[in-house]
Amino acid sequence: MDKNAIKKYAVWARNELIERVSQKADQYEISADADPNADSAHGVLLTADEKKQRAALIGQVKEKGFDQVMEEVAYTWFNRFSALRFMEVNNYLPSRIRVFTDENGKFKPEILAEAIHLDLDGLDMEKVYALKDANDDDALFKYLIITQCNALSGVLLGMFQKIADYTELLFPDNLLRDGSVIEQMVAQIPEEDWKDQVQIIGWLYQYYNTEPKDKVFADLKKNKKITKEKIPAATQLFTPDWIVRYMVENSLGRLWVEGHPNDDLKESWKYYLEEAKQEPEVQKQLNEIKKEYATLTPDQIRAVDPCMGSGHIICYMFDVLMQIYEAYGYTARDAASSIVKNNLYGLDIDDRAAQLAYFAVMMKACQYDRRFLSRGIQPQVYAIMESNRFDPHMIDFFTDGRKELKSALNSLISDLHDAKEYGSILDVKPVDFPALYARFDEIRNGNPNLYTYQVLDELLPFVRMAEVMAQKYHVVVTNPPYMGSSGMGGKLSEFIKKNYPDSKSDLFAVFMECWNRHIVPTGFNCMVTMQSWMFLSSFEKMRENILENYTINNLMH
Template identity: 55%
Template sequence: KDGENTAALDQVSGRPLTPTEKSQRSQLIARINEKGFDNVMEEAAYTWFNRFTALRYMEVNGYLPTRIKVFSNESDEFKPEILSQALDVEIEGLDKSYIVDLIDAQDNETLYKYLLIAQCNALNKGLPELFEQIGGWTELLFPRNLLREDSVIARMVKDIPQQDWQDQVQIIGWLYQYYNSEPKDKVFANLKKNIKISKDDIPAATQLFTPDWIVRYMVENSLGRLWAEGHGKIDSADWKYYLEEAQQEESVKAELEKLRAEYAQIKPEQIKFLDPCMGSGHILVYAFDLLMSIYTQQGWSERDAAVSIITKNLYGLDIDRRAYQLAYFSLMMKARQYNRRLLSLSAEGACTPNLANFQDIGRFSTDMLTGEIAQLAGQFENCDTYGSLIDVQEIQGLDEAIDEFHGVIGFNAQQLERMMQLYKILSQRYDVVCTNPPYMGGS
């Protein structure tokens, strides 16, 4: 943190830097100058923790395209198959001669780093929101000593029973809450010292993993009720927390009959379900399960239903990019459970979840914007503080303005695309809105 952060250095601690390392180091210093040392180190630490958690989940459930485990072996011991079978790994871009050189030199640390980064980059096509292309400064901060018996991945294998990872994608949310526990404690300790909660601290202060029974209670009595009132309760569904309709007055009964007649016309693919504060996606994942039982009752195959649920039924928002990434991963893994081709469909752009977060827009300036684009951007000022509380207004002529927009100083086309995704989710109507809203206390 207080070292000689000069981009022009040729060596560090007496070791000469390669041209690639020099470039990566320059990027790292530029990022530190922009965001601050602590923020960049936290970003790097979390990015790798996130990727390792996802890789462990995928290897246990057999979802890695290579079918070669990255942390364990067939006996689920901390003996990475990807290392012992390095010459058999088929990942695009691997240099087999370089692998042979590393094996001959018995440089397992460098070989393991090379293989893990290649595996993460290969997953970018099917899961682009979680496995962003690795290069530059994040590669420079790849964790060291991962093959030690007390490393973070060794503990993921040895300390968490394998069955806890099997088809329980909510483990992603549990680990995120664990990861957030220290920042959360720090935020509330600062409050006692009269240090206010900043917008950057809101996610750590407010995000809690909603317990399973509460999620089931909410979803069964909202989405489940909507379907049951029009089509009857699904016999095969395990709705432990569903409440039967209470005795009602005649006038209420008449209104309910109208609703039931309306709901009887709805098809599974027409239902829109929103969680506006989705966190790591626990509510959306259970809604997926319930929707799957609805679809299959209506004669859909599980494979086709999985894609339809992801692309047509479920919508989610969060203020925090990290939570968004986890919700995205959780939903994709839930769908992969039913459709083996899901990652390939995602790579082709045929299966993308309707999820978004408010941090992805980044900082922007409205100074150079005019007309409809300026009206749109004006509605999203401070969106990384207010999140889904924003009330968006319809803008006439917006589609035409977007077609003609190519970016200006302080606001680019990618920011506009992300803003439009948020605008779409915030502006449409839903059959069910179900959430556990974030809160910090009564005062």
Template identity: 40%
Template sequence: MNKSVLKKFATNIRIELLSLVKTKVDYFLKLDISNLPIEFKSHESSIKEIINRCTTAEKLDKTKYEDFIEEVAYTWFNRLVALRFMDVNDITDTKVISPLDGHIIPAIFTEAKSGNISEDLNIDRTQFFNILDKKVESKDGDNECYKMLFISTCNYYSSIMPFMFESISDYSELLLPDDLLSTNSIRTKVIEGMSEENCADIEVIGWLYQFYISEKKDDVFEKLKKNVKITPSNIPAATQLFTPHWIVKYMVENSLGKLWMLNHPNSSLKDSMKYYIDEDTPTDTFLKISTPQELTLIDPCCGSGHVLTYAFDLLTLIYEEEGYSKSEIPTLILENNLFGCDIDKRAATLANFALTMKARLYHRRFFKKSTNPNIVELQEFGTQEFKGIKNFGSLLAPKDIQSFDDGIFSQSNAQYDLQLKILTSTYSCVVTNPPYMGGKGMNAELGDFVKKNYPDSKSDLFAVFMERGFEITKDLGYMAMITMQSWMFLSSYEKMREKLLKNYSISTMAHLDNMVMGIAFGTSATVFNKKKPDANTKGVYFKINLDDLDENREIRGLR
């Protein structure tokens, strides 16, 4: 995967999309609603919605205006990137944004012009062919017809993946870039930026999102230098850091993989785990797991789902070894084994998409009866027990549970129930890359919350999440995190260290030098077992330096 190409593409495409959307929004804001141009007469309600989203008391609201443009630009980036990945991996029945080999026009448009339009698409065929055949006036018939296909496809997938393809609002359609077919269009640039090689792994989606928000992250840290605290809405951009694949493997294999091997010592799973550490001293004291369904793993700060997608891979091998059929395995995994949550709606959406793609790639007919992953965007829901959750994230443990009813036809009830289940359950394994944020960067509410609830680890969010991680790990289960190294040395974490080393055992640790994670400080990938250490407790430790990595920043091997 060529990350430098992906970074350049994501940052450039964001700038271009923001500019294109801004130009369109500015145009609509200047229109006289009482005297719209003839081509927009039928879009009056959508134009009013655009105006309402950008103004307060009929005056331009700069914050609302900028947030709205950002939202719409990301919506189209999201759709284009998702469909490109699906095209490359033959998930779409007909390629939606990608052309056939040797062609420029998207395959779906080529097929439609020949009269082949899928029955799944809710499209006005008469209007489509009237525009195409120039029987009705249109500024750009081909682009208009292709937009009909593109939007109808997005709305079709909303029934299968509602988290990723929310039904597109009418005003969003108006703000879709005009040119989607030329060699200089946004669609073409997405194809060029996301090569088939880069789309070979669902991991590409997570990297693109991190690169897409990188400018916002830089802006947040510039403001932090001026003592501007990190607000809840900026926490995702400030704290999200994509975890290198080998670290994910190391943590998942020595938690989820370890637990299965302890219960099934003759399993061949070990042969598929490159970073698995064998137990030097066999033990009879471990969490008993009889069937694959009993293995549960949560990433409480799941980001775009990197940990969860690798855990999915490992779980498929476990289910296969136990004799389950290919058709039932992805559904069983999504229903029973994997859980995740994040305060960032976009990240949670991408995590849902990534796991769904894993399921669909594993079993071609998965969409026939698809199952949504157990991943939620953490929300307040207007209830007291979740008040402040956009600030506190999964650190918030609901106590006074209230009943919730947001309407009999609302999706919110199911999301509320799932969020409640995720935050009040315990798991066989907790694996995550938690947010890193020192006390000086925390806003007042977050600072007060961690001081009150986690006084021994309050100096940084990563340490607070270590403590929270043990709270949601089952006794004898495993908790694995990649954190800053400071918890091992600094006096501010002395009480926390004493508590951890007294009550929990370190199974294995990889101590990473500066820049191994791509950041200018040392980190530590630690796998804890939630049981008190005794005289026989041993841990396996590694020191990883920058020269232990290859040119792709993957580790050459644990030593």
């Protein structure tokens, strides 16, 4: 894999996309002071859809600032273009028609050549014929990409949400020209590199954030604290493959083979460490634990990465789980569905990273089951969501005057206030989740009203995400963020001092302490950490807690 080419492309593509979407914003006279009800921009009349999208965009700019919104939109298109490229190279597109290249890998979009023969949900053939007749390939290409994204939203909702908002309004122009973001993606990154799903997605994500990360650390030298918007850029690192394998094999793998001895499985795990010889009394205790492991079936194992980034660790968990399932007698197809439904969980503070991790898990499932996208199964990987802005009328409609529903939902809303500040170190208390899901089913099957879709589109994902944060796991594996207390913003610093006094000196240690509490009594918490927690006096109480309440199974310096 040519990482230098990937880095060069990703850094350039970020700036290019930001410039292109900013030009589109200027074309529509977008600013925080713009009139959202204007009928035209620069003398050009707007369609009804453009007016609606423009008003939404102006609202976002007023709330977040122009630069932040341009950054978000550029990132969204980067993710979508990367996903489409990966899917076309690996023949995962349901249409089997390439979007950016022809069958020989040249930058000659097959989707353009096959436009009048395409079978895509939502495709308006009259519009296709009209654009063909006008020889307007740029407009046709834009229309086909947006329609392809919308068609994929039915099976890959976490990556291709319906594009009916300002994201479509800011679609970059001139993508068919030499030197465009798409042409350069095809030219600079060898097609072979797109075959390694985890590597290409992870490195694209990390390199895309190179300049934002450099700026965060430059600002730190000027004593500017890291805000919640900048935490992902400052702390995200793509974990090298051998480290991921070492961690997963010695946690998830160990959990299974200690209860279900299997030399063939262990033989396939290059980094698995055999257990050291123990004293008789210790061995007796270990044998009791192994008896607990022996009662587990593959579908009962819960494994989570609470800082999943673009999904590298989760994807290797998927591979190891697949080996476990197949050793237990499952077919690959049945195992893929069960793993996504029952075993894998993930969280991240960064919406774009969560989007990529979602995509990575879905593509990993496709690797084992070519028809997986047609099965309607969605992975349990989520971006951390805040509860701050829920419509109180929607909440009243959902709780329906029932005290038990109101109590459960209010507890989650309280626990997840300002959640983007704190991420997965928040303590989300378990509630009656089955009762909440029963109410969602009731609303889904009832007569729709003003709040029905709001409840199902906004509140349901929030509750699902909250459950992932609240439950306990057999296995936690992650590369937590490293951030010393001196770099933390005010809110995060105060929260950690109050809730994690023993580990407050660095965010990685806070994650160790927090997620130790999320494992079952015989579970594993496996993390890449700094070494300072082992000897600095500021971590003395944390060390005492670990030695008193947990066992270090193995540790690599």
